Amino acid sequence: MEGWDPTTKSTLTQIPLLSVKAGPRDGGAWTQRLKEEYKALIAYTSMNKSNDNDWFRISAANPEGTRWTGKCWYVHNLLKYEFDLQFDIPVTYPATAPELELPQLDGKTQKMYRGGKICLTVHFKPLWAKNCPRFGIAHALCLGLAPWLAAEIPILVDSGMIKHKDDAASSNES
Amino acid sequence: MEAELKGLLSDLQSLKDSLPDPSHRNSVDKIRARLEHLKLGNAQRSKIKDMSAEVVDSNPYSRLMALQRMGIVDNYERIREFSVAIVGIGGVGSVAAEMLTRCGIGRLLLYDYDKVELANMNRLFFRPEQVGMTKTDAAVQTLSDINPDVVLESYTLNIATVQGFETFMSSLKNKSFRPDKEGTGVDLVLSCVDNYEARMVVNQACNELNQTWMESGVSENAVSGHIQLLVPGETACFACAPPLGVVAGLLVQNTLKYLLKFGNVTPYLKEYILAKPARVAAARAKMEAEAFVEPECLHADNEWNISVVDDSDPHSNASSGALPEGLVHELPSADEFQKPPASAETTATPIDDLEDLRRQLDALNAD
Numbered sequence: 001m002e003g004w005d006p007t008t009k010s011t012l013t014q015i016p017l018l019s020v021k022a023g024p025r026d027g028g029a030w031t032q033r034l035k036e037e038y039k040a041l042i043a044y045t046s047m048n049k050s051n052d053n054d055w056f057r058i059s060a061a062n063p064e065g066t067r068w069t070g071k072c073w074y075v076h077n078l079l080k081y082e083f084d085l086q087f088d089i090p091v092t093y094p095a096t097a098p099e100l101e102l103p104q105l106d107g108k109t110q111k112m113y114r115g116g117k118i119c120l121t122v123h124f125k126p127l128w129a130k131n132c133p134r135f136g137i138a139h140a141l142c143l144g145l146a147p148w149l150a151a152e153i154p155i156l157v158d159s160g161m162i163k164h165k166d167d168a169a170s171s172n173e174s
Numbered sequence: 175m176e177a178e179l180k181g182l183l184s185d186l187q188s189l190k191d192s193l194p195d196p197s198h199r200n201s202v203d204k205i206r207a208r209l210e211h212l213k214l215g216n217a218q219r220s221k222i223k224d225m226s227a228e229v230v231d232s233n234p235y236s237r238l239m240a241l242q243r244m245g246i247v248d249n250y251e252r253i254r255e256f257s258v259a260i261v262g263i264g265g266v267g268s269v270a271a272e273m274l275t276r277c278g279i280g281r282l283l284l285y286d287y288d289k290v291e292l293a294n295m296n297r298l299f300f301r302p303e304q305v306g307m308t309k310t311d312a313a314v315q316t317l318s319d320i321n322p323d324v325v326l327e328s329y330t331l332n333i334a335t336v337q338g339f340e341t342f343m344s345s346l347k348n349k350s351f352r353p354d355k356e357g358t359g360v361d362l363v364l365s366c367v368d369n370y371e372a373r374m375v376v377n378q379a380c381n382e383l384n385q386t387w388m389e390s391g392v393s394e395n396a397v398s399g400h401i402q403l404l405v406p407g408e409t410a411c412f413a414c415a416p417p418l419g420v421v422a423g424l425l426v427q428n429t430l431k432y433l434l435k436f437g438n439v440t441p442y443l444k445e446y447i448l449a450k451p452a453r454v455a456a457a458r459a460k461m462e463a464e465a466f467v468e469p470e471c472l473h474a475d476n477e478w479n480i481s482v483v484d485d486s487d488p489h490s491n492a493s494s495g496a497l498p499e500g501l502v503h504e505l506p507s508a509d510e511f512q513k514p515p516a517s518a519e520t521t522a523t524p525i526d527d528l529e530d531l532r533r534q535l536d537a538l539n540a541d
Contacts (some may be wrong), residue, residue, distance in 0.1 A: 024336045038531035045538045050498065053215075056541045060532065061473060066336050090334040092378050096371040099334075113369075116286060125370075 004143075012142055014047055016040045020132035023093040024066045029037055033094075033136075034065045040138040055149075056141055058085060065089070068137065072102075074149040076157050079164045085145070097128040098137065100145050108161045118152075120144045183209055221322050225251045225278065234321065235278055247434045254323070257351055257360040259283040260335065261342075261376055263309040266390050268299040268368030269422035269431075269477050274324075275317045277430065281325035281351050283316070283360065284310045285342065287332040325351060332373050343379055361433060363387035364425060377412035380404065386432075391423045400427050403432075403441045 004012075012094035018036040022029035041058065048054045066089045073082040083105060087098040099117045106116035113119065119127075124144040128135055135143075156162045183206065189271040190202045219234070227239035235250075242250040258279055260267045263286040271282055286309040289302045304312040310328035317326055329345060331338040349359040363385055373389060380387045384406050392399040399421035404412060424443060431437045525531060 025339075035526060035528055035531055038528070038535055042531065042535050042538060045535065049538070059535060059539055064336070088335045089334075090338055090371055090375065091339040092371065092374040094333070096334075096374050099371065 008142065008146070011044075011047065011051075012139070014042045015138050016140060017131075017134040018094075018136045019133070021094060023091060023095075024064060024089050025091055029067075033133075037065070037136045037138070040136050044138040044142065058084065058112055058137070058141070061086075068098075072141075072145060072149065074153040075110070076154050078156075079166075081157065081162060083163060094136070096135040097125060097135075097140055097144070100140065100148075105156070105162070109152055109156060111148070118145065118148045120148070123147055179209060179212065192463070218319060218322055225254070238277060239369070247436050250434065253278050253430075253434065254280040255352060256362070257281040257283065258358045258429065258433075259285070259346060259363045261285045261363065261365050262367035262372065263313050264288075264294075264366060264368060265297040266392060266422045266425065267364070268309070268313055269297070270364060270366060270390075270426050271317060272299055272320065273311055273422065274429065275321045277426075278321065278326055281327070283327045283329065284313050285329045285331065285333060285343060286310050287330060287338075333379070334371055339379070340376065341374075345385060346379065346385065358383050358385050360385065362429060364429065365389045366422075366425075373412055377404070381406050381411055388425060388428060388432075390421050392421050399424075401428055401440065401443050403439060408527040409441065 016036070016039055018033065020029055020033040020036055022033040026033075040142060045054075045056075049058075053174050054070040055074065056070060058068055058072075061067040061069040067086070068089070069084070069086045071082055072085045075081075083102045086101050086103065089098055090096050093114060097120065099113075100120070102112075103115045105112065106114075111119045115153055120140075124140070124147075127143055128140070129165040131139070153162075157164075186202060186206050190199055190206075193199060193202065213388040222234070225235045225239055226233050226238065227243060229236045229240070238253075239250050241247045256279055258274060258281070260271050260274075260282060260324060263271065263284050267286070274282060288309050290304045290307050290309055290312050292302065292305055295302060300309070300312055300315070301316075304315070304395050307315070308328075308330045310330050314326045314328045317324060319463075321324065326522060327345070329341065331341055335340055346358050346363070348361050349355055351359060355361075361379055364372055367373055367376070373391075376387060376389075379385070386403070386405045387403060388400040389412060389446075390400065401421060401424055402412075402415075403409060409415075425439075428440050428443075432439045493536060525534065
């Protein structure tokens with residue numbers, strides 16, 4: 001955790017840790033894990049809201065809780081940039097982290113694998129591996145997606161690779 | 175191509191029939207003869223029932239069957255009984271598939287979810303006109319042209335998803351190719367994927383099926399690579415011994431050694447392309463010495479008191495145990511986390527219903 005800013009660190013310690021080591025193929029144990037995932041996500045989302053740092057929406061897209069969809073956003077120069085967020089829970093979860101996807105940014109940055117999977121290899125995967133099974137979806141968003149957005153969105157905006165939705169609309173009209 | 179030629183021929187026939195002047199029919203027949211010639215030239219070779227060792231230019235297996243005559247392989251023709259699953263049809267997997275196809279392997283199962291892109295053209299196998307096709311379909315197209323004797327199965331799916339994994343498992347278990355085979359329906363699984371997650375999925379499937387597999391990888395800078403043999407219950411599984419990161423050829427050679435039982439099947443090979451020769455020689459000598467000694471007694475002493483423990487015993491889990499002196503966990507342990515909410519939950523009503531939790535998150539998501 002060296003090199004992480006104090007805010008992220010203190011936020012992280014307040015996200016409930018998980019204890020059930022179970023993946024989507026583990027039946028009842030997965031349901032228990034899913035409950036822990038929800039509790040952690042609820043705690044993290046409410047914490048973000050009370051700290052005026054709300055930055056994502058995520059919910060299960062199927063009853064099994066193996067596919068998740070939602071939105072995430074980042075504010076740069078007082079403008080809000082919002083993106084679709086989606087991922088599958090891999091069969092080897094929680095030994096391997098979910099691969100977070102921002103499909104709208106596919107092909108726009110090198111810090112990404114095919115299909116809009118953000119690169120988590122260096123900054124997040126080692127942390128996930130060390131903290132298995134205590135980290136869950138909420139931790140992946142906090143330590144995986146949030147720093148990625150903070151590092152990449154300003155570059156993408158400044159290089160003109162992505163445009164704010166108001167700019168994009170006005171340039172289409174003209 | 176063949177269908178188009180056939181269409182052209184039938185169009186020509188109807189044109190000939192509809193011609194009012196019989197004197198033109200002769201020239202139509204000439205065009206027809208040229209088309210027939212073209213058709214013969216383009217025809218895929220027909221399937222071959224038995225592998226022949228006859229050394230003639232028209233025998234696709236003559237050079238391979240020579241291995242048998244020279245005493246390298248006992249029975250080369252057995253290769254037609256084998257099924258090999260290749261996961262990941264990229265730089266390594268596609269070339270391995272082509273090599274095995276040319277060797278006359280019985281059946282190949284190909285898994286990938288990607289499409290062919292122009293960015294793939296620096297590697298062998300895929301052609302620019304295949305851009306946009308799924309990699310598995312493009313591979314089947316090329317491979318069936320090269321050797322129509324090989325049974326090819328194309329699976330366009332992501333094995334890491336729950337649904338993809340189920341299909342992956344059932345395809346490995348399917349024994350319709352050789353119903354009398356013991357175990358699974360395949361003889362070997364080759365992992366030619368490009369990421370840790372997918373390797374872990376192959377590891378999971380093969381452990382569950384007790385299926386021998388080989389792992390391969392090439393480093394991002396393409397100056398080193400590895401292949402690793404994994405026999406569930408015998409060699410360390412991939413989750414316990416993940417390796418650090420010209421491989422397709424080595425992988426297929428190892429595959430043929432394993433299937434046709436000749437030479438030594440390499441348990442672990444790492445190619446050092448940039449290392450100093452002396453270091454390579456030393457490393458190789460060490461690996462070979464370690465790899466091929468048949469141990470009588472595996473470990474005479476047990477200095478570290480390593481023993482097999484029961485999974486259910488929580489205290490035996492090293493990761494939850496005490497840290498060496500001077501080290502502290504930066505994060506609270508999950509067990510400690512469980513304690514404070516337990517007291518809090520006695521006062522507040524505990525929510526432990528999945529639906530309630532889902533609704534609670536939805537409510538938070540709503541505004």
